[in-house]
Amino acid sequence: MNNRALINRYVITLLFFVISAVVIVVTSLKRTKASYPEKFGIGRAASAAEISALDIDVRPDGKGLPVGSGDIAAGKLIYNTKCLACHGDGKKTEVKLPGEPLFVDYAEFKNNTAGQKADQSPKTIGTYWPYATTIFDYVRRAMPYNAPGSLSNQEVYHLTAYLLYRNHIISSGTVITEKSLPKIVMPAKEKYVEDDREGGTALK
Amino acid sequence: MKEENSENKLFTDRKISRRLLLGGAATAAVVLVQTSVGKMVQAAVPESVVPPLLTDSTSLTAADLIADPTRIPGRGPSVSGMPSSFENPQRIPSLTSSRTPLQDLYGTITPSALHFERHHGGIPVIDPQKYELVIHGMVDKPLVFSLADLKRFPSVTRTCFIECSGNFRSGKEEMSPQEICGLTSQSEWTGVMLSTLFREVGVREKASWFLAEGGDAAVMTRSIPVSKGWDDAMIAYAQNGEAVRPEQGYPARLLLPGWEGNTSVKWLRRIELSDQPYMTREETSKYTETVKGGKIRQFSFVMDARSIITFPSFPVQLERGYVEIRGIAWTGRGKIVKVEISVDAGRSWAPAELQGPVLDKAHTAFRYLWKWEGRETEIMSRAVDETGYVQPSYQELSAARESKGGYHFNPITKWRVERSGKVLLGA
Known part of the structure; x- marks a missing residue:
């Protein structure tokens, strides 16, 4: 093999590598499939004002409660005007109420399968609700059914006080505030347990 | 309209003939008929002569309607189809829910029109152009997503059931599957993984719960462990190939596969990250159950087999x-x-x-x-x-x-x- 042939072979090999490199670079530049990023940059920043306009929730620790106070007598007036028609006045009714009773002035017992007397009274705030803050949160967001969201914070505070009173949780004359409401210990709280089902053979 | 009404009277108490079909009338079914000038047109079959399945009328049978379908051209294509007028599976609605007719269905997909309903303040009408989902609380960057934004994210499609946890009825012998447990339905859902949105807003490590809130009249809320959000939670905007139905949360809903239906909050408008649950009405006074020893079991999310x-x-x-x-x-x-x-x-x-x-x-x-x-x-x-x-x-x-x-x-x-x-x- 002469020198010329050797140089030719060398040049051809070099050319091959150069072309390969160009092809690789061009292919990678033309690649259209993007890899998934951590963030897409979609959506706009939420302003503090728009968040607070929507953020109506109240937590058991009182976060979200507006400054204010509620009075039992004022609550009674509002209840009788806006709630009683559906939720009743704690008396036993012949016809089922459109809304469930929130407090009852009677106890209802029936014989259970073991022949013992079992309390069949309706589940009420006093017998079933574990947190008092839930009353404020729920009444403000969803009641009355025909005009949800129409009550002022003041009205909701008054109603909360009245409902707690009718369930024998606060005594007459008690005024509730954003400070005192989260501290109220509800009778049903101690009955609450977390779900412990996890499949498998144990039936819970 | 006046003409249709007068035509309607002619049909009363009479069996249908091709001639009767010539007059267009209100409603229910449509057949092709030939006009006097020989042009094929679609004509509505008046209500009074549609099959008894739809009208409870006993005077007419399906055979009377079209004696021999090979002797008359059928109706032409349309913009949107309907089930055969001979088939009429129905939900059973109450004031707050409706139940899927399980005994009338085939396979495993529930037709969207028959998906069970349960809502707490009726079905809201939400303009998709104005729809927004806000994610805030324990996040690095609170964000607002439009419906178009949600659809720009990588999409996921999965088939799963949604079952209301209050799905058990008994008490009489004459009960259909629909009455016993018609509060379960299955769809193919499409949307964006909630984990994708969690990364977008930068959910903080200490966040352990999130509140999901609907934009309906009940402004329905549930507290959900953040782990479910990272696992398989979705924001669904499509159901069985079309936009989510209004009664299923249009334009977008939360979807928590395998969990009690109430947690898959419909008409989702807000998610707030928190380090504790909110103890909303729907996770305290409702959707909790009395168990052994007079206890009340809470946050029982998963639906058992x-x-x-x-x-x-x-x-x-x-x-x-x-x-x-x-x-x-x-x-x-x-x-x-x-x-x-x-x-x-x-x-x-x-x-x-x-x-x-x-x-x-x-x-x-x-x-x-x-x-x-x-x-x-x-x-x-x-x-x-x-x-x-x-x-x-x-x-x-x-x-x-x-x-x-x-x-x-x-x-x-x-x-x-x-x-x-x-x-x-x-x-």
Whole structure:
């Protein structure tokens, strides 16, 4: 093999590598499939004002409660005007109420399968609700059914006080505030347990 | 309209003829007819002559409507189809919910129009152009997403059931699967993974719960552990290939596969990250159940395994001979691995065939061939899921809970087959 042939072979090999490199670079530049990023940059920043306009929730620790106070007598007036028609006045009714009773002035017992007397009274705030803050949160967001969201914070505070009173949780004359409401210990709280089902053979 | 009304009178008390069909009238069905100038047009069949299935009229039968479909061209294409007018499966609505007619369905997908409903303040009308989802609280960057934004993110499609945890009724013999447990339905859902949105807003490490809030009149709220959000939660904007139906949360809803339906908050407008649950009304006074020892069980999210024979079931009149027992089984804890059938009132059990592919947290169809000789018996199914959980009998469940019903009650459904072929709900 002469020198010329050797140089030719060398040049051809070099050319091959150069072309390969160009092809690789061009292919990678033309690649259209993007890899998934951590963030897409979609959506706009939420302003503090728009968040607070929507953020109506109240937590058991009182976060979200507006400054204010509620009075039992004022609550009674509002209840009788806006709630009683559906939720009743704690008396036993012949016809089922459109809304469930929130407090009852009677106890209802029936014989259970073991022949013992079992309390069949309706589940009420006093017998079933574990947190008092839930009353404020729920009444403000969803009641009355025909005009949800129409009550002022003041009205909701008054109603909360009245409902707690009718369930024998606060005594007459008690005024509730954003400070005192989260501290109220509800009778049903101690009955609450977390779900412990996890499949498998144990039936819970 | 005036003409249609006057035409309508002509049809009353008369059987339909082609001539009668020439006049267009209100409504229900449409056929092709030839006009006097020989042009084929579509004409509405007046209400008074549609099949009795739709009108309860007994004077006309389907055969009267079109005696020989090979002798008259059928109707042409349309912008949107409807089920055959001979088929009329219906939900059973109450004031706050409606139930899927399980006994009238085939396979595992619930037609969107028949998906069960449960809402707490009615179905809101939400303009998709104005729709916004806000995610805030314990995040690095609170963000607002429009519907178009949600659709720009990588999309995911999955098939799963949604079941209301209050899905157990009993108390009389004449009850259909729909009445017993029609608050479960299955769809193919499409949307964006909530984990994608969690990364976008930068959910903080200390966030352990999030509040999901709907934009309906109940402004429905539930607290959800953040782990579910990172796991398989979705924001769904499509159902069975089309936009989510209004009663299912249009334009976008939360979807928590395998969890009690109430947590899949519809018309989702806000998610707030928190380090504790909010103890909303829907997770305290509702969607909690009394269990052993007078306790109240809370945050019972996962739906346990359940099954029901949908054929034969009330109100079927069974005939002797081969009967393919059919039904659905499902579990919120993964896949159904086995469904067993008893045709001798629970004395012996044999495995049913499962229709594949068996999907995670999804209705799974099963079938079992049986030859009924006319003897009185009870037939029933029990589901087994991948955790080894076996669907309990009513008596077992009732004893374990010290309860007769309530949320998360998933007992075996027994069907009593009488000698006459009558099928009734067993005790």
